[in-house]
Amino acid sequence: MPPRAHDLDLVDGLFQLSFRLHATLARIAAGHDLSLVQVRLLGILRDREPAMLELARHLELEKSSLSGLIDRAEKRGLVERVPSAEDRRAAHVRVTPQGRKLSRIVEDEVTAAVLTMVGGLERAEREQLTALVAQVVAAAG
Amino acid sequence: MPPRAHDLDLVDGLFQLSFRLHATLARIAAGHDLSLVQVRLLGILRDREPAMLELARHLELEKSSLSGLIDRAEKRGLVERVPSAEDRRAAHVRVTPQGRKLSRIVEDEVTAAVLTMVGGLERAEREQLTALVAQVVAAAG
């Protein structure tokens, strides 16, 4: 059963929106010398100090790739490695005050940009979109 | 005037959805040894044969980056360079039958995956989402 035309419009639309959002995020991040994956890293570290393996899983990266990412972020003073109390092989990753500050700046700029993007929607429409998007995300697990 | 809590929910939700979509696309593409930018390239070439400069603008890449991208895609037989009739400095890029076939396969898999993602929405909700998303994308220019 091939997908119906309306459904293709939804898929197309979602990807168009997605690419726009990513392009916006990438542009703003680049203005602060951050890559997308660095922004995602800082976002995850906002409210947790995961061990490397846990972090690798979150970012869907191989351990070795994460090692490099943390090396570079650490070198820039954005994060630090913290030895684990439970397992001496392990290290946790913590955002530094500098990293937190930069992350906040980027977040504010991105929020402003996206709100401009959805600015053409009425209040009710925005709430509708919020609810629908939340539903899709929740179902995606 | 700081953004309102509801608006933050929308921005958060949009990015969560966006990351999900990108992760899905990246995973399916990788299963066919394609990167995201290669998928985007093939998507653009689906219905046009742009000159390199035009293509670089579409993909928001520097000319030199595009040159490398086309080199690799050409090497894989997915695209070919076609000299320009109007300007001898220029080359157009055309997708090969092989590239078109691969692009279609990826597209079908991605479509199926996304339709599964939105499968929890009622028919009317899906149409609502389609319309709202289309409105945001149209306004973004």
Next chain:
DNA sequence: CTTGCGTAGTTCGTGGCACGAACTATATGG
């Protein structure tokens, strides 16, 4: 026609990034 400037695309050097293989230090269970 010639000249100077602009332009399309390529090459090169560089750094970021992701992967898998190999490795070291640590943890665990028999």
Next chain:
DNA sequence: CCATATAGTTCGTGCCACGAACTACGCAAG
């Protein structure tokens, strides 16, 4: 204690994006 598994690192490799430098071509003015 020994064998196996595991957390994280290092290394080699290829992809990818950028900017600088370059070549070949286009264009306008003199």
